[in-house]
Amino acid sequence: MSKAKAAMKPIRRSRLRLFAGKRYYTWARYWQWLTASGTRARSRSAEVLAYTAAAHATPLLRKLRNVDMQLQYNKITNLRLAAARLDGLLIRPGETFSYWQSIGKPTRRKGYLDGMVLFYGGFRTGTGGGLCQLSNLIYWMALHTPLTVTERHRHSYDVFPDEKRTQPFGSGATCAYNYLDLQLTNHTEHTYQLKLHLDDTHLHGEWRCDNEQLYQYEIYEAEHVISLEPWGGYIRSNRIRRRVLTRSGELAGDEAVAENHALMMYSPLLYPPAGTEEGAL
Template sequence: MFNEKETESVPPYTIFYCSKKNQFSRYIQWYFSTKKYAYEKADIFLFSYKVKDHKLLHLRRLGSVDMSLQQNKVVNLKLMAPLIDSVVIKPGQYFSIWKLTGKNNRKNGYKEALTLKGTEVSSSIGGGVCQMANLIHWMALHSKLQVVERFHHSLDFFPDNNRKIPFGTGAAIMYNYMDLELYNPSSENIIIKISVGPKYLEGSISSDTPVTTEYKVVEKNQYFKKIDNVYFRFNEIWREDQNNPSYKELLFKNKSRVIYNDKFIPQDLIKMNV
């Protein structure tokens, strides 16, 4: 796949054929895979132990971005949510967004919505569904589910504006070769609930077994640094167990290119020598 700098000079038809090649490779991978994927659904009332819930605001003013693109994003999320809602991940099973939802194309009713291409905010059919991956990934980090496939947004597109969760905990998806895939290594049955409310994309993860861990996901060592006249944002994402003070796990480190005006970067977070 191309990175954000390469896509600036790559002809669109080259990107198109590269995407088709990657999709075909994923189809082959799925065909020969021995993984057991979660498909079955169940009643949420059978899972009385909530692990984590969260919600994300649908519409936010993002500079000069056309709000109709965000409204179309909500349409796309409403098409995707019922396909994921109430899916049970049994012990030893994998969860895959694309395995459950299929193509987010015009044929399946998806609309043109906000998407990120290279270093620009753009639009495409089926855009905006990364918000679904963001929600599920954030909740999964608070559970016993293991994240076995996740793609990081390598760009910092917008300044923080009432940010509720640490930067760099999102997940980028693109049918079908950029997926969010989870694995259940526990002996518990775990259910994912997803709904699209009037203002929020809402979700929860629950278990059929009492919860013994209470994870907290935190950001550490955040700073900005200019490299070759371009600012980059760095941070670390850690997980702590509220019931076990000795448990501290580094989940991942982020390095993202800042593409908004550097006047919005907090001056106290700019490091000259790191």
């Protein structure tokens, strides 16, 4: 992990450099979309597939330190618009799901509002802000299915403490139109369907399937470390793994899922990670 952690040292870049870099990666993605081989998942169905493969829900509102709650309310509007574009999407055998190709660019003309966007260890407002909650949900559920994650991006900064965290650190998928995408490929023999909806308090999601899954999956964290780097910052690292279980609960496999490294933007001595005892760092 040492090389990856060394690369986390903050580097100040000019606004011109940031602007040019974003444009480069944005147009590189457009070119990739134009030239990509393979079949993209495009079809949606109002008919719900018979079996639930995975389901999860996340709260719509969370009080965050120094964050205007109006941005949270705006996020709910953004989530409703994006979820409506994805609800009922089918991923047939051999097809690939692309988060941004399926949603499209979030713009004011489409009704998207200013929400919170994480930016180099802090946050700012941006049209369509808050859609990472949806990509996080889809990714987390996908880890509980045999769908293959072919593109996923981790957060480079750990901005908020672990208060009320229910999932392992680093188990989400950040997104930014269009160069930070979430893509899943269906290498199975069965069709999967994404179902999404919002109620008054939560964003709800399901991966459904036309057949019952042979295995169940348990996601867990391994090798969690918080290290003080020579340049003065704290780096938080871990690995996400999953146990593959038969229907009877027998262990059929134990797989590596992801490796995470993030620059902490708060003192780990003041906010110990969830499940970590004081003084254990």
